[in-house]
Amino acid sequence: MLVRDFIDDSLYNPQYGFYSKNNTSALSEYEEMEQEEDQIQYLRRVVKSRGRVHHHHIHQLRYTLTELFKPWYGHAIAKYMVSEYKLSLYPHKDLIIYEMGGGNGRLMPHILDYIKRYEPSVYKRTQYNMIELSERVVSPSFMGNMPQHDCVQVLNENIFDWNTLVSEQCFFLGMEVINHFAHDVIRYDLDQLKPHQGYVCVDEKRNYHEVFEPIGTDSTISRYLALRKKIGSKPHHTQHMLWHKIQRFFKPSSSNLTQPEYIPTKLFQFMEILNTYFPRHRLVLTDFNSLSNTVPGVNAPLVQTAYKGLMVPCPTYLLPPGWYDIVFPVNFDMLRDMYLLTCRGSTAGNEKNAKIVQYNDFLDRYGDVEKSRTKKGTPLSLMHQSNVKVFLT
Structure with a gap:
Protein backbone atom coordinates (compact mmCIF):
# COMPACT_ATOMS: atom_id res chain seq x y z
CA MET A 1 0.00 0.00 0.00
CA ALA A 182 0.04 10.77 7.15
CA HIS A 183 2.63 11.66 4.52
CA ASP A 184 3.72 10.00 1.32
CA VAL A 185 7.36 9.31 0.46
CA ILE A 186 8.88 10.29 -2.87
CA ARG A 187 12.40 9.85 -4.25
CA TYR A 188 13.89 11.10 -7.53
CA ASP A 189 15.99 9.00 -9.86
CA LEU A 190 19.41 10.51 -10.53
CA ASP A 191 19.34 9.97 -14.29
CA GLN A 192 16.12 11.66 -15.41
CA LEU A 193 15.13 13.38 -12.14
CA LYS A 194 11.67 11.78 -12.29
CA PRO A 195 9.80 11.41 -8.98
CA HIS A 196 8.90 7.95 -7.68
CA GLN A 197 6.20 7.24 -5.10
CA GLY A 198 6.78 4.89 -2.20
CA TYR A 199 4.87 1.76 -1.21
CA VAL A 200 5.16 -0.47 1.85
CA CYS A 201 5.34 -4.22 1.25
CA VAL A 202 5.53 -7.10 3.71
CA ASP A 203 7.46 -10.32 3.04
CA GLU A 204 6.74 -13.88 4.17
CA LYS A 205 8.63 -13.23 7.45
CA ARG A 206 6.43 -10.19 8.13
CA ASN A 207 9.27 -7.73 7.60
CA TYR A 208 8.31 -4.38 6.07
CA HIS A 209 10.08 -2.87 3.06
CA GLU A 210 9.80 0.19 0.83
CA VAL A 211 9.50 -0.10 -2.96
CA PHE A 212 9.21 2.75 -5.44
CA GLU A 213 7.61 3.26 -8.84
CA PRO A 214 7.19 6.33 -11.06
CA ILE A 215 4.35 8.57 -9.91
CA GLY A 216 1.14 8.77 -11.87
CA THR A 217 -1.14 6.11 -10.40
CA ASP A 218 -2.09 8.22 -7.37
CA SER A 219 -3.92 11.45 -8.13
CA THR A 220 -3.31 13.02 -4.70
CA ILE A 221 0.47 12.83 -5.03
CA SER A 222 0.27 14.21 -8.57
CA ARG A 223 -1.99 17.09 -7.54
CA TYR A 224 0.24 17.98 -4.61
CA LEU A 225 3.41 18.03 -6.74
CA ALA A 226 1.62 20.16 -9.33
CA LEU A 227 0.56 22.61 -6.62
CA ARG A 228 4.11 22.70 -5.22
CA LYS A 229 5.39 23.53 -8.68
CA LYS A 230 2.82 26.31 -8.99
CA ILE A 231 3.95 27.71 -5.66
CA GLY A 232 7.47 27.82 -7.04
CA SER A 233 8.98 25.62 -4.35
CA LYS A 234 11.93 23.68 -5.74
CA PRO A 235 12.14 19.96 -4.94
CA HIS A 236 14.64 19.35 -2.18
CA HIS A 237 16.75 17.01 -4.31
CA THR A 238 17.88 19.89 -6.56
CA GLN A 239 19.68 21.46 -3.60
CA HIS A 240 21.78 18.35 -3.01
CA MET A 241 22.19 16.91 -6.50
CA LEU A 242 25.98 17.26 -6.50
CA TRP A 243 26.20 15.33 -3.24
CA HIS A 244 24.06 12.53 -4.67
CA LYS A 245 26.22 12.28 -7.79
CA ILE A 246 29.45 12.21 -5.79
CA GLN A 247 28.06 9.49 -3.54
CA ARG A 248 27.03 7.43 -6.54
CA PHE A 249 30.46 7.90 -8.17
CA PHE A 250 32.27 6.46 -5.17
CA LYS A 251 29.59 3.82 -4.53
CA PRO A 252 28.35 2.60 -7.92
CA SER A 253 26.22 -0.03 -6.20
CA SER A 254 24.33 2.58 -4.18
CA SER A 255 20.72 3.43 -4.92
CA ASN A 256 19.89 5.36 -8.06
CA LEU A 257 17.34 7.32 -6.04
CA THR A 258 17.71 10.42 -3.88
CA GLN A 259 17.08 10.30 -0.14
CA PRO A 260 13.41 9.97 0.85
CA GLU A 261 11.28 13.09 1.04
CA TYR A 262 8.08 13.02 3.09
CA ILE A 263 5.34 15.12 1.48
CA PRO A 264 2.15 16.22 3.35
CA THR A 265 -0.48 14.67 1.10
Whole structure:
Protein backbone atom coordinates (compact mmCIF):
# COMPACT_ATOMS: atom_id res chain seq x y z
CA MET A 1 0.00 0.00 0.00
CA LEU A 2 1.04 3.63 -0.37
CA VAL A 3 3.12 4.96 2.50
CA ARG A 4 0.38 7.36 3.62
CA ASP A 5 -2.16 4.50 3.74
CA PHE A 6 0.25 2.39 5.78
CA ILE A 7 0.83 5.24 8.27
CA ASP A 8 -2.89 6.01 8.44
CA ASP A 9 -3.67 2.36 9.16
CA SER A 10 -0.93 2.17 11.79
CA LEU A 11 -2.26 5.17 13.67
CA TYR A 12 -6.04 4.98 13.24
CA ASN A 13 -7.15 1.45 12.44
CA PRO A 14 -10.15 0.91 14.79
CA GLN A 15 -8.92 -2.56 15.85
CA TYR A 16 -5.19 -2.04 16.42
CA GLY A 17 -4.27 1.57 15.55
CA PHE A 18 -2.03 3.46 17.94
CA TYR A 19 -4.67 6.13 18.58
CA SER A 20 -7.51 3.65 18.86
CA LYS A 21 -6.01 2.27 22.04
CA ASN A 22 -6.78 3.62 25.48
CA ASN A 23 -3.96 6.05 26.16
CA THR A 24 -5.40 7.71 29.24
CA SER A 25 -3.41 5.71 31.81
CA ALA A 26 -0.23 7.67 31.07
CA LEU A 27 -1.99 10.81 32.32
CA SER A 28 -3.51 9.41 35.49
CA GLU A 29 -0.64 10.28 37.82
CA TYR A 30 -0.39 13.76 36.36
CA GLU A 31 -4.12 14.50 36.50
CA GLU A 32 -4.52 13.31 40.10
CA MET A 33 -2.27 16.13 41.26
CA GLU A 34 -4.43 18.94 42.57
CA GLN A 35 -1.79 21.65 42.89
CA GLU A 36 -0.14 23.12 39.86
CA GLU A 37 3.16 23.26 41.74
CA ASP A 38 3.04 19.47 42.08
CA GLN A 39 2.42 19.12 38.36
CA ILE A 40 5.43 21.24 37.43
CA GLN A 41 7.68 19.41 39.88
CA TYR A 42 6.46 16.08 38.53
CA LEU A 43 7.35 17.05 34.97
CA ARG A 44 10.77 18.21 36.08
CA ARG A 45 11.38 14.89 37.86
CA VAL A 46 10.39 12.97 34.74
CA VAL A 47 12.71 15.03 32.56
CA LYS A 48 15.59 14.70 35.04
CA SER A 49 15.16 10.94 35.36
CA ARG A 50 15.28 10.52 31.56
CA GLY A 51 18.09 12.96 30.90
CA ARG A 52 18.06 12.62 27.13
CA VAL A 53 14.66 14.30 26.97
CA HIS A 54 15.07 18.07 26.87
CA HIS A 55 12.31 20.16 28.41
CA HIS A 56 11.77 21.96 25.09
CA HIS A 57 10.74 18.57 23.64
CA ILE A 58 8.59 17.49 26.54
CA HIS A 59 5.81 16.55 24.10
CA GLN A 60 7.74 13.33 23.59
CA LEU A 61 6.41 12.26 26.98
CA ARG A 62 3.05 12.04 25.25
CA TYR A 63 1.49 15.01 26.99
CA THR A 64 -0.12 17.61 24.77
CA LEU A 65 0.10 21.35 25.34
CA THR A 66 -3.60 21.25 26.24
CA GLU A 67 -2.93 18.81 29.07
CA LEU A 68 0.29 20.41 30.28
CA PHE A 69 -0.98 23.97 30.46
CA LYS A 70 -4.63 23.67 31.34
CA PRO A 71 -6.65 25.79 31.49
CA TRP A 72 -4.48 28.63 30.16
CA TYR A 73 -3.90 27.13 26.74
CA GLY A 74 -7.65 26.78 26.11
CA HIS A 75 -8.27 30.26 27.53
CA ALA A 76 -5.83 31.79 25.02
CA ILE A 77 -7.59 30.09 22.10
CA ALA A 78 -10.97 31.23 23.41
CA LYS A 79 -9.83 34.83 23.92
CA TYR A 80 -8.52 34.98 20.36
CA MET A 81 -11.72 33.59 18.83
CA VAL A 82 -14.01 35.85 20.86
CA SER A 83 -12.02 38.97 19.96
CA GLU A 84 -12.15 38.08 16.25
CA TYR A 85 -15.83 37.11 16.47
CA LYS A 86 -16.77 40.44 17.99
CA LEU A 87 -15.08 42.35 15.18
CA SER A 88 -17.46 41.18 12.45
CA LEU A 89 -20.14 38.71 13.58
CA TYR A 90 -21.40 39.68 17.03
CA PRO A 91 -24.28 40.02 17.92
CA HIS A 92 -26.05 39.03 14.69
CA LYS A 93 -24.35 35.70 14.04
CA ASP A 94 -23.53 32.72 16.25
CA LEU A 95 -20.00 31.83 17.31
CA ILE A 96 -19.67 28.47 15.55
CA ILE A 97 -16.62 26.35 16.40
CA TYR A 98 -15.45 23.07 14.89
CA GLU A 99 -12.61 21.24 16.59
CA MET A 100 -10.89 18.45 14.69
CA GLY A 101 -9.34 15.59 16.65
CA GLY A 102 -10.58 16.70 20.04
CA GLY A 103 -9.44 13.46 21.68
CA ASN A 104 -11.01 13.06 25.09
CA GLY A 105 -12.41 16.57 25.05
CA ARG A 106 -9.62 18.10 27.11
CA LEU A 107 -9.50 21.44 25.27
CA MET A 108 -13.22 22.03 24.79
CA PRO A 109 -14.15 22.59 28.48
CA HIS A 110 -11.40 25.18 28.94
CA ILE A 111 -12.52 27.15 25.89
CA LEU A 112 -16.18 27.09 26.88
CA ASP A 113 -15.48 27.74 30.56
CA TYR A 114 -13.64 30.91 29.58
CA ILE A 115 -16.43 32.12 27.27
CA LYS A 116 -19.14 31.32 29.80
CA ARG A 117 -17.36 33.15 32.60
CA TYR A 118 -15.95 36.20 30.82
CA GLU A 119 -18.24 36.55 27.77
CA PRO A 120 -21.70 35.34 28.89
CA SER A 121 -23.53 37.10 26.05
CA VAL A 122 -21.25 35.40 23.51
CA TYR A 123 -21.68 32.07 25.26
CA LYS A 124 -25.42 32.19 24.60
CA ARG A 125 -24.63 32.25 20.88
CA THR A 126 -21.87 29.62 20.90
CA GLN A 127 -22.03 26.28 19.10
CA TYR A 128 -19.16 23.82 19.64
CA ASN A 129 -18.78 20.85 17.29
CA MET A 130 -16.16 18.16 17.92
CA ILE A 131 -15.08 16.07 14.93
CA GLU A 132 -13.36 12.92 16.19
CA LEU A 133 -12.77 9.70 14.30
CA SER A 134 -12.05 7.66 17.42
CA GLU A 135 -14.71 6.06 19.63
CA ARG A 136 -12.69 7.08 22.69
CA VAL A 137 -14.18 10.58 22.45
CA VAL A 138 -17.47 9.28 23.88
CA SER A 139 -15.87 7.64 26.90
CA PRO A 140 -17.49 8.13 30.34
CA SER A 141 -14.73 10.58 31.33
CA PHE A 142 -15.58 12.75 28.35
CA MET A 143 -19.33 12.48 28.86
CA GLY A 144 -18.84 13.80 32.38
CA ASN A 145 -18.04 17.19 30.86
CA MET A 146 -21.12 17.33 28.69
CA PRO A 147 -23.78 18.51 31.20
CA GLN A 148 -21.76 21.65 31.88
CA HIS A 149 -22.08 22.84 28.29
CA ASP A 150 -25.25 22.11 26.35
CA CYS A 151 -23.83 23.79 23.24
CA VAL A 152 -21.50 20.85 22.47
CA GLN A 153 -22.17 18.39 19.66
CA VAL A 154 -19.93 15.34 19.14
CA LEU A 155 -19.50 14.23 15.53
CA ASN A 156 -17.91 10.79 15.55
CA GLU A 157 -16.66 11.06 11.98
CA ASN A 158 -13.36 11.07 10.14
CA ILE A 159 -12.70 14.54 8.74
CA PHE A 160 -11.41 12.91 5.54
CA ASP A 161 -14.86 11.37 5.00
CA TRP A 162 -16.67 14.67 5.54
CA ASN A 163 -19.37 15.44 2.92
CA THR A 164 -21.66 18.01 4.57
CA LEU A 165 -21.59 21.64 3.49
CA VAL A 166 -21.17 24.14 6.34
CA SER A 167 -22.16 27.46 4.80
CA GLU A 168 -21.99 29.55 8.00
CA GLN A 169 -18.91 31.44 9.08
CA CYS A 170 -17.05 29.35 11.61
CA PHE A 171 -13.76 28.79 13.39
CA PHE A 172 -12.01 25.52 12.64
CA LEU A 173 -9.51 24.32 15.26
CA GLY A 174 -6.72 21.76 14.95
CA MET A 175 -4.51 21.69 18.03
CA GLU A 176 -1.49 19.39 17.57
CA VAL A 177 -3.42 17.38 15.00
CA ILE A 178 -1.93 18.00 11.57
CA ASN A 179 1.49 16.69 12.63
CA HIS A 180 -0.19 13.28 12.84
CA PHE A 181 -1.52 13.50 9.28
CA ALA A 182 0.04 10.77 7.15
CA HIS A 183 2.63 11.66 4.52
CA ASP A 184 3.72 10.00 1.32
CA VAL A 185 7.36 9.31 0.46
CA ILE A 186 8.88 10.29 -2.87
CA ARG A 187 12.40 9.85 -4.25
CA TYR A 188 13.89 11.10 -7.53
CA ASP A 189 15.99 9.00 -9.86
CA LEU A 190 19.41 10.51 -10.53
CA ASP A 191 19.34 9.97 -14.29
CA GLN A 192 16.12 11.66 -15.41
CA LEU A 193 15.13 13.38 -12.14
CA LYS A 194 11.67 11.78 -12.29
CA PRO A 195 9.80 11.41 -8.98
CA HIS A 196 8.90 7.95 -7.68
CA GLN A 197 6.20 7.24 -5.10
CA GLY A 198 6.78 4.89 -2.20
CA TYR A 199 4.87 1.76 -1.21
CA VAL A 200 5.16 -0.47 1.85
CA CYS A 201 5.34 -4.22 1.25
CA VAL A 202 5.53 -7.10 3.71
CA ASP A 203 7.46 -10.32 3.04
CA GLU A 204 6.74 -13.88 4.17
CA LYS A 205 8.63 -13.23 7.45
CA ARG A 206 6.43 -10.19 8.13
CA ASN A 207 9.27 -7.73 7.60
CA TYR A 208 8.31 -4.38 6.07
CA HIS A 209 10.08 -2.87 3.06
CA GLU A 210 9.80 0.19 0.83
CA VAL A 211 9.50 -0.10 -2.96
CA PHE A 212 9.21 2.75 -5.44
CA GLU A 213 7.61 3.26 -8.84
CA PRO A 214 7.19 6.33 -11.06
CA ILE A 215 4.35 8.57 -9.91
CA GLY A 216 1.14 8.77 -11.87
CA THR A 217 -1.14 6.11 -10.40
CA ASP A 218 -2.09 8.22 -7.37
CA SER A 219 -3.92 11.45 -8.13
CA THR A 220 -3.31 13.02 -4.70
CA ILE A 221 0.47 12.83 -5.03
CA SER A 222 0.27 14.21 -8.57
CA ARG A 223 -1.99 17.09 -7.54
CA TYR A 224 0.24 17.98 -4.61
CA LEU A 225 3.41 18.03 -6.74
CA ALA A 226 1.62 20.16 -9.33
CA LEU A 227 0.56 22.61 -6.62
CA ARG A 228 4.11 22.70 -5.22
CA LYS A 229 5.39 23.53 -8.68
CA LYS A 230 2.82 26.31 -8.99
CA ILE A 231 3.95 27.71 -5.66
CA GLY A 232 7.47 27.82 -7.04
CA SER A 233 8.98 25.62 -4.35
CA LYS A 234 11.93 23.68 -5.74
CA PRO A 235 12.14 19.96 -4.94
CA HIS A 236 14.64 19.35 -2.18
CA HIS A 237 16.75 17.01 -4.31
CA THR A 238 17.88 19.89 -6.56
CA GLN A 239 19.68 21.46 -3.60
CA HIS A 240 21.78 18.35 -3.01
CA MET A 241 22.19 16.91 -6.50
CA LEU A 242 25.98 17.26 -6.50
CA TRP A 243 26.20 15.33 -3.24
CA HIS A 244 24.06 12.53 -4.67
CA LYS A 245 26.22 12.28 -7.79
CA ILE A 246 29.45 12.21 -5.79
CA GLN A 247 28.06 9.49 -3.54
CA ARG A 248 27.03 7.43 -6.54
CA PHE A 249 30.46 7.90 -8.17
CA PHE A 250 32.27 6.46 -5.17
CA LYS A 251 29.59 3.82 -4.53
CA PRO A 252 28.35 2.60 -7.92
CA SER A 253 26.22 -0.03 -6.20
CA SER A 254 24.33 2.58 -4.18
CA SER A 255 20.72 3.43 -4.92
CA ASN A 256 19.89 5.36 -8.06
CA LEU A 257 17.34 7.32 -6.04
CA THR A 258 17.71 10.42 -3.88
CA GLN A 259 17.08 10.30 -0.14
CA PRO A 260 13.41 9.97 0.85
CA GLU A 261 11.28 13.09 1.04
CA TYR A 262 8.08 13.02 3.09
CA ILE A 263 5.34 15.12 1.48
CA PRO A 264 2.15 16.22 3.35
CA THR A 265 -0.48 14.67 1.10
CA LYS A 266 -3.10 14.16 3.86
CA LEU A 267 -2.69 17.79 4.89
CA PHE A 268 -3.25 18.72 1.25
CA GLN A 269 -6.44 16.61 1.23
CA PHE A 270 -7.57 18.39 4.40
CA MET A 271 -7.14 21.76 2.67
CA GLU A 272 -9.29 20.53 -0.20
CA ILE A 273 -12.02 19.49 2.26
CA LEU A 274 -11.92 22.88 3.95
CA ASN A 275 -12.27 24.59 0.60
CA THR A 276 -15.18 22.37 -0.48
CA TYR A 277 -17.23 21.96 2.69
CA PHE A 278 -16.19 24.86 4.98
CA PRO A 279 -15.89 27.75 2.51
CA ARG A 280 -16.32 30.48 5.17
CA HIS A 281 -14.01 29.10 7.83
CA ARG A 282 -11.38 30.78 9.98
CA LEU A 283 -8.52 28.38 10.66
CA VAL A 284 -6.60 28.04 13.94
CA LEU A 285 -3.80 25.46 13.92
CA THR A 286 -0.98 24.93 16.38
CA ASP A 287 1.83 22.44 15.91
CA PHE A 288 5.55 21.72 16.05
CA ASN A 289 7.68 23.12 13.25
CA SER A 290 10.73 21.06 14.23
CA LEU A 291 11.37 17.76 16.00
CA SER A 292 14.38 15.92 17.36
CA ASN A 293 15.34 12.26 16.87
CA THR A 294 13.66 12.00 13.48
CA VAL A 295 14.24 9.15 11.03
CA PRO A 296 16.47 9.86 7.97
CA GLY A 297 15.01 11.92 5.14
CA VAL A 298 13.64 15.32 4.21
CA ASN A 299 10.76 16.50 6.43
CA ALA A 300 11.12 13.13 8.15
CA PRO A 301 9.02 12.15 11.18
CA LEU A 302 9.76 11.30 14.76
CA VAL A 303 8.75 7.67 15.28
CA GLN A 304 8.37 6.60 18.90
CA THR A 305 6.90 3.86 21.02
CA ALA A 306 5.78 3.84 24.65
CA TYR A 307 8.13 2.22 27.17
CA LYS A 308 7.73 2.65 30.94
CA GLY A 309 5.96 5.98 30.56
CA LEU A 310 8.49 7.39 28.12
CA MET A 311 8.20 7.72 24.35
CA VAL A 312 11.35 6.05 22.99
CA PRO A 313 12.54 7.07 19.46
CA CYS A 314 12.65 4.40 16.73
CA PRO A 315 14.97 4.40 13.67
CA THR A 316 12.23 3.72 11.07
CA TYR A 317 8.48 3.76 10.51
CA LEU A 318 8.60 0.29 8.91
CA LEU A 319 7.35 -1.40 12.07
CA PRO A 320 4.30 -3.52 12.99
CA PRO A 321 1.22 -1.25 12.79
CA GLY A 322 -0.29 0.02 16.03
CA TRP A 323 2.82 -0.19 18.20
CA TYR A 324 4.28 3.23 17.54
CA ASP A 325 3.38 6.88 17.20
CA ILE A 326 4.57 8.91 14.22
CA VAL A 327 4.81 12.70 14.30
CA PHE A 328 5.82 14.97 11.42
CA PRO A 329 7.26 18.47 11.68
CA VAL A 330 5.06 21.07 9.98
CA ASN A 331 6.59 23.33 7.33
CA PHE A 332 4.47 26.39 8.08
CA ASP A 333 5.67 28.37 5.07
CA MET A 334 4.57 25.56 2.77
CA LEU A 335 1.34 25.22 4.77
CA ARG A 336 0.55 28.91 4.21
CA ASP A 337 1.27 28.80 0.48
CA MET A 338 -0.69 25.56 0.05
CA TYR A 339 -3.61 27.02 2.00
CA LEU A 340 -3.70 30.24 -0.01
CA LEU A 341 -3.78 28.45 -3.35
CA THR A 342 -6.19 25.71 -2.27
CA CYS A 343 -8.64 27.61 -0.07
CA ARG A 344 -8.30 31.22 -1.17
CA GLY A 345 -7.32 30.92 -4.81
CA SER A 346 -4.69 33.60 -4.34
CA THR A 347 -1.05 33.76 -5.29
CA ALA A 348 1.12 32.32 -2.54
CA GLY A 349 2.47 34.98 -0.21
CA ASN A 350 0.18 37.80 -1.39
CA GLU A 351 -2.55 37.54 1.24
CA LYS A 352 -2.04 39.11 4.65
CA ASN A 353 -4.93 37.23 6.28
CA ALA A 354 -2.95 34.00 6.61
CA LYS A 355 -0.54 34.50 9.48
CA ILE A 356 2.21 32.39 11.01
CA VAL A 357 2.74 33.38 14.63
CA GLN A 358 5.26 32.10 17.14
CA TYR A 359 3.47 30.21 19.88
CA ASN A 360 5.21 32.32 22.52
CA ASP A 361 3.98 35.55 20.89
CA PHE A 362 0.44 34.17 20.68
CA LEU A 363 0.51 33.34 24.40
CA ASP A 364 1.93 36.73 25.31
CA ARG A 365 -0.99 38.41 23.55
CA TYR A 366 -3.88 36.12 24.47
CA GLY A 367 -2.69 33.76 27.17
CA ASP A 368 -2.66 35.87 30.35
CA VAL A 369 0.71 34.36 31.15
CA GLU A 370 1.08 36.56 34.22
CA LYS A 371 -2.04 34.99 35.70
CA SER A 372 -0.92 31.45 34.88
CA ARG A 373 1.16 30.86 37.98
CA THR A 374 1.37 27.94 40.36
CA LYS A 375 -0.18 28.16 43.78
CA LYS A 376 3.24 29.14 45.16
CA GLY A 377 3.53 31.99 42.67
CA THR A 378 5.99 30.41 40.26
CA PRO A 379 5.40 31.42 36.60
CA LEU A 380 4.58 28.55 34.29
CA SER A 381 7.68 29.17 32.18
CA LEU A 382 7.29 25.74 30.58
CA MET A 383 4.38 27.16 28.61
CA HIS A 384 6.85 28.73 26.20
CA GLN A 385 7.67 26.31 23.40
CA SER A 386 10.20 27.64 20.91
CA ASN A 387 9.47 24.95 18.31
CA VAL A 388 5.70 25.52 18.17
CA LYS A 389 3.89 27.87 15.78
CA VAL A 390 0.30 29.03 15.30
CA PHE A 391 -1.38 29.37 11.90
CA LEU A 392 -4.27 31.84 11.76
CA THR A 393 -6.55 32.80 8.85
